[in-house]
Amino acid sequence: MQAYEAELPGFAAIDWSKPWFAPFAQRGKRWQQAALTSYEALLAAMNADAGEMRQITGRGQRLAFIAQDDLPPGAAYEAHIASTGCVPTRHNLHDFFNASMWFAFPRIKAALNARQSAAIDVLGIGPTRGGVRDTLTLFDENALLFPCADPALSAALRGFDWHALLVARREAWGASCEVRCFGHALMEKLIAPFKACTGHAWIVDVPAAYFEWDAVKRDAWLDESVAAALLNTDALTSRMFAPLPVLGIPGWWQENDSPAFYDDTSVFRTGRRAR
Structure with missing residues (x-):
């Protein structure tokens, strides 16, 4: 598993007192410390919470987080989540906050995943997403x-x-x-x-x-x-x-x-x- 050391100052910069971050601080502070320790520690913290909360994805699969490198070649991100429950996650702020929303608003995230994967089933993966997928x-x-x-x-x-x-x-x-x-x-x-x-x-x-x-x-x-x-x-x-x-x-x-x-x-x- 690759360690993205260049990303670590970003994690340290999260100020949980800011009003846009404060509602997510309780879990976020734990994850932040894990992220500053290692990529492996962050995924372990996310998966421990997923196991405890028993979250599901768009097609009822149990939520889990995997390293980005574990996404099979050619697999569509949203379709993979829907079919396996596994969310490919990088060691960066973007994916850190994405994972946070699976716990803050799990039904919304599952609904987005369900609609995205359904659109992929119909239209496949092409050069453009289409209007509905763009909106999602x-x-x-x-x-x-x-x-x-x-x-x-x-x-x-x-x-x-x-x-x-x-x-x-x-x-x-x-x-x-x-x-x-x-x-x-x-x-x-x-x-x-x-x-x-x-x-x-x-x-x-x-x-x-x-x-x-x-x-x-x-x-x-x-x-x-x-x-x-x-x-x-x-x-x-x-x-x-x-x-x-x-x-x-x-x-x-x-x-x-x-x-x-x-x-x-x-x-x-x-x-x-x-x-």
Whole structure:
């Protein structure tokens, strides 16, 4: 098994106090220490948790993590996971965060895998993924979950009305809407956050009572609801997402305490409203 020593400073750089990482810190800190020890130690920690949690993949196979080199030549990544339950995993941040989501939102990850593998069954592996697979990949790599109990806030996000969403209704965050990171490529980028870093928000309509639940119940509800939507929506397209600059989320970045933070139109664009 190859040791990717050049990747180790990346693992050390994870700051679990950041709001985008904090929900995953309990398991993540253990995995981080394993990753800093060796590739073998990281896979062992992941597989110990998988055995305890008894997670399954898109076709009901028991979840496990294998070295990237153990993926058979010519095998499609998603199809291999669906048929064997084994997730090829490299010793890097990208795959570290991908594995984390199998535990944070297991039903969503299984739904993504089920849809991806079903598309491969029909269309095979070609030079392009096709619209549905592109949308599933975008979700997997860059999604933010946006639970919201106030239609006006959802409309502001869809309409690029940043002032309404992030300034005028700032007090609504945590009471009527919130964000959970999901995309593992997005989380990798947030190791070194920058103002233009943008996630693709998947809006989830939630009951008002959602914001009275604890984090465990909220995440379980999101996991079940979003997974069902991914499995039961035929026409998945990228237009179902709404761009959301991550550092603009109230409480996630100190500089956005000032309304002037949102005056940067290169980041907080007018988007579809202008069209």
